[in-house]
Amino acid sequence: MKNSRVFSKRCFTSLRIHLSRKKGFGPWAVLAIMWPTGNLPICPHPSMGEHQIPLDKNFYRNKNYFIIVEVIKKKWLISWIGNADHQASVEASSSNSGPIATALLNGERFDRVCLLTNYGHNRSSAYCSWLESQCNYDSLAVDLQEVTLRSPIDYASIYAEVAKHLKDLGLPREGIELTFHLSPGTPAMAAIWIMLAKTRFPARLIQTSREHGLEAVDFPFDLASDFLPEFLQRSAERIERLSQGPQESSPQFSKILHCSEAVRQQVKLARRIAAHDVPVLILGETGTGKELFAEAICAASERAEKPFIAVNCGAIAPELANSELFGHVKGAFTGAITARKGHFQEAHGGTLFLDEVGDLPLETQVRLLRVLQSKEVTPLGDSKAIKIDVRIVAATHRDLVADIAAGRFREDLFHRLAVGILRLPPLRARDDDVNLLAAAFLSQINADAKGRPEAQEKRFSENAKKLLRLHSWPGNIRELYHTVLRAVIWSAGPVIEGEDLQAALLPIQPANSDLDGRTMAQGFDLQELLDEMARGHILRALQETGNRKTAAAKILGFSNHQTLGNWMKRLGLETQD
Ligand SMILES: Nc1ncnc2c1ncn2[C@@H]1O[C@H](COP(=O)(O)OP(=O)(O)OP(=O)(O)O)[C@@H](O)[C@H]1O
Numbered sequence: 293m294k295n296s297r298v299f300s301k302r303c304f305t306s307l308r309i310h311l312s313r314k315k316g317f318g319p320w321a322v323l324a325i326m327w328p329t330g331n332l333p334i335c336p337h338p339s340m341g342e343h344q345i346p347l348d349k350n351f352y353r354n355k356n357y358f359i360i361v362e363v364i365k366k367k368w369l370i371s372w373i374g375n376a377d378h379q380a381s382v383e384a385s386s387s388n389s390g391p392i393a394t395a396l397l398n399g400e401r402f403d404r405v406c407l408l409t410n411y412g413h414n415r416s417s418a419y420c421s422w423l424e425s426q427c428n429y430d431s432l433a434v435d436l437q438e439v440t441l442r443s444p445i446d447y448a449s450i451y452a453e454v455a456k457h458l459k460d461l462g463l464p465r466e467g468i469e470l471t472f473h474l475s476p477g478t479p480a481m482a483a484i485w486i487m488l489a490k491t492r493f494p495a496r497l498i499q500t501s502r503e504h505g506l507e508a509v510d511f512p513f514d515l516a517s518d519f520l521p522e523f524l525q526r527s528a529e530r531i532e533r534l535s536q537g538p539q540e541s542s543p544q545f546s547k548i549l550h551c552s553e554a555v556r557q558q559v560k561l562a563r564r565i566a567a568h569d570v571p572v573l574i575l576g577e578t579g580t581g582k583e584l585f586a587e588a589i590c591a592a593s594e595r596a597e598k599p600f601i602a603v604n605c606g607a608i609a610p611e612l613a614n615s616e617l618f619g620h621v622k623g624a625f626t627g628a629i630t631a632r633k634g635h636f637q638e639a640h641g642g643t644l645f646l647d648e649v650g651d652l653p654l655e656t657q658v659r660l661l662r663v664l665q666s667k668e669v670t671p672l673g674d675s676k677a678i679k680i681d682v683r684i685v686a687a688t689h690r691d692l693v694a695d696i697a698a699g700r701f702r703e704d705l706f707h708r709l710a711v712g713i714l715r716l717p718p719l720r721a722r723d724d725d726v727n728l729l730a731a732a733f734l735s736q737i738n739a740d741a742k743g744r745p746e747a748q749e750k751r752f753s754e755n756a757k758k759l760l761r762l763h764s765w766p767g768n769i770r771e772l773y774h775t776v777l778r779a780v781i782w783s784a785g786p787v788i789e790g791e792d793l794q795a796a797l798l799p800i801q802p803a804n805s806d807l808d809g810r811t812m813a814q815g816f817d818l819q820e821l822l823d824e825m826a827r828g829h830i831l832r833a834l835q836e837t838g839n840r841k842t843a844a845a846k847i848l849g850f851s852n853h854q855t856l857g858n859w860m861k862r863l864g865l866e867t868q869d
Pocket residue numbers: 547548549550576577578579580581582583584585647689729769770773
């Protein structure tokens with residue numbers, strides 16, 4: 293359940309529901325009306341179009357209505373055909389139908405079943421016909437893919453063939469929920485499924501056995517997040533190796549004010565990587581100076597005299613992303629009255645800064661990867677590819693490791709962009725940088741104000757400096773600059789007192805700030821803070837599921853509703869059955 297709105301104490305006599313492709317909701321979106329009790333009295337067919345739904349006014353009076361937008365994903369099962377499957381089909385014993393048939397007969401329904409086989413054509417086709425006849429689906433269509441392996445225990449060829457087949461199927465794809473069946477085939481085949489499911493092709497895993505029937509397989513680890521941090525570390529080492537000869541002192545980096553060791557390291561890496569014409573990925577919270585670093589890298593590179601085009605990918609409407617980046621010809625789509633060059637063509641010869649690259653839709657990520665590989669762009673509606681020579685510097689504040697694991701960011705694109713990685717630390721982790729930056733901003737503001745009749749040369753009191761050090765700066769350097777500017781305005785005399793600074797600090801902090809809105813200076817009880825968060829999330833999950841504990845437990849990642857019950861008891865939450 294992705295999104296819901298509560299219409300409190302309102303009555304509808306009828307409701308017009310428009311089913312459409314919604315931004316970010318994948319291909320199928322279902323609007324339904326849901327009772328607080330969890331019933332679904334109306335659930336229109338998940339197809340496009342408008343539905344007029346009559347409602348009984350009295351029946352609905354004084355109740356809360358939830359309008360639910362739920363994504364219905366198509367379910368695909370992918371599996372090898374194993375020896376046990378063949379045997380079951382030949383022996384036709386009712387007690388053992390083999391791993392694949394067991395999954396189809398005892399589990400949820402799949403919209404598509406794709407089977408890989410390294411057995412002969414006749415045997416595998418016969419098995420598929422048998423499987424179709426066994427399953428009580430109205431019409432089960434099994435796709436069979438014959439594969440040649442060096443051997444059924446040769447990891448390299450299993451990996452190459454499976455990955456190729458999944459790519460040919462256009463996976464991973466929004467709107468498709470993948471399931472891999474681990475039981476058929478060799479242990480090497482199972483190992484490859486696990487590896488792919490945890491990295492490039494996020495998928496659920498299942499297994500079957502005679503004793504336990506069908507089971508979901510859960511792993512208490514995540515390859516993407518366990519592996520990628522190490523990869524990031526190795527990338528920094530790779531940049532060090534890339535650099536040869538004495539380090540130039542590049543004045544272009546002088547705008548990056550710092551005295552902390554953490555930033556010094558990043559500037560050193562950036563200086564070196566500027567000299568190599570490779571893509572760069574800059575990671576860091578908002579306001580940490582990612583764009584400043586990108587500009588300095590461009591200015592210190594051989595492309596300094598060529599265009600530097602900065603694009604905020606997060607600000608582009610998803611449906612316009614392809615045309616913005618790659619351009620379009622006249623009439624390519626409704627509204628394309630004239631042809632337009634994309635940012636790639638505008639940056640030809642120079643540097644393209646893709647800020648918030650993690651916000652690009654998956655389809656644009658695929659095109660971007662293709663452009664980076666082929667060094668050619670094809671504007672929308674055109675058939676001719678245009679050669680381009682562009683250096684990419686990308687940046688994001690998002691946790692790309694989590695995005696890759698969740699299938700929101702393509703791992704192959706990540707590797708392509710992350711030849712050089714810079715990780716900009718948040719301001720709170722930069723030792724004395726706060727005071728240095730605040731002093732620099734204050735003297736710049738003093739200098740700008742000079743000559744104005746009411747201008748006063750301002751300085752910080754010791755108390756104000758202390759407060760600067762204690763604040764957690766969730767908006768980082770951007771927040772620091774604006775706070776100093778506000779404090780200059782608030783302070784009546786030449787000294788910025790602690791109270792002036794306190795008044796200038798923004799009271800609202802983002803929900804994901806480390807201390808949930810509190811500063812270190814205020815002090816906090818970690819356990820109490822965690823319990824408070826847990827209470828909030830549990831109540832939200834219960835509200836969204838109409839108090840159905842099993843469904844709420846699933847949302848919260850608990851294995852069953854008893855675990856949720858235990859948490860609720862410990863946190864003093866009443867069960868509202
Ligand atoms: N080390 C620094 N020295 C001086 N000014 C800095 C420094 N780092 C950042 N700034 C300034 O802080 C502001 C925010 O920096 P920038 O726009 O580069 O951050 P960002 O990480 O790209 O932010 P966002 O993720 O929101 O796009 C800019 O005005 C920039 O000039």
